[in-house]
Amino acid sequence: MLYSVIYTIILLLTPFIYCKYKQEQEANIYWKFVGIMLVSSFTLHLNNWSLPVGFVIYLAFFKHKKNKSIKQKAAYVGLALFFLQFLIPYIQSYWFEFPRKLAVQEENMYNSPFKDNWSKIQSEFDLVDKDIRLMDFRVVYSHEGSIVDYEFTFMERINMEHHISYKVDFNEETSYLEIKRHAFEGQWLLFDLSIPVTELFRQLEQMDIQKLRLTRDYPFYRLEIQEGHKIHYGVKDAKKYVIDYNKIKEIDNTMLPIEGHRILSCGLTKETNDHYSSCEDYIDFFFNASYNEHDGLITEEEAITFAEENKAVKEWLMKHTDEQIAREQNGKHYVNKDGEWTEVDERTYVKVLKFTPAVKVEKVVDEWHIRYENEYGQNPHEMRVVIDARTGEVESIRNVGGMKDE
16 A cells, blocks of 8 residues: 555656756657656566566667656666565564553552553554453562563454554563554454453452462562463362452362463562562462352262362272273183183173272262272272362272272
């Protein structure tokens, strides 16, 4: 677009200038200049090559009797237009991607700094009322709330095949935000699944950020969103909370899985002027989240699920199922008892695979007692598991058959 405008302006104005400096009178001199420039700038696109065929034609076939030198200059202007078509995209890209700097409105985490700064970015890049989605977000702040590092990336959709990514970085020394953008072609499948940036900052505005510091005191803290879209989360050995406006609710394992936007919070210490320690005391916070609500004790099916996610139970089941207890070889069927393989008929073979191990479940007050039994496979042939019916935690595991409690 820009090249077409520049091309047209040069093509129409340059002959006027040349007409003023012509050495000899010549009929239709203006249009002759235009024609020379058009021919000289003609480009032949062949596969990935662009060739100045027009200028070659000019050199080979154009002979001038009058105003020779100025017509040659017109031809060179045409050649310059040929090269300009390759230069313009680089100039446009450089100007488009050139970093913009905006003064930060607020630098303290506890004073809700994001909304005003986001409004300035929207105004600068004409993003007001546009659908802008988050890609990632990270902020490091001191115990007193001063922001020392702050960056986030977001995406603007032009259409399904064209997007613009923006990278925002905070410079603590100058108190400026530096914004870089880059246009690219191609689909971004997670766009519709990612949270709008305005929605994120509205959520942060409503939160009491100090409540996200549920770890022990550190000189610095970090909040981070690694994925702009919702995630499906089922990590059991982690601290996890759901944020509902300004309320924070702890999530136990019976409420898993969670689906929502995750914010990671952790503590940091400063090792050098430019580097921080690795994160300590990780906590996962979720907003816009859905999860299992339990109004009492976990069910029998959930108790079995929790039991069979335990490493020791998994190992016992592996040794007492499938090819560890029965196999077919050369048309014959065998079962395993304490390491000895005995030939059996097909009916017994199928029965062993299909109906063992036996699982017996009993509710005792606030506990689920689960017993796995299988006379086939290696000793021990029985495993007993006790599950806390309120939390789903494994309270004890006992192998019957000579192994000690775990």
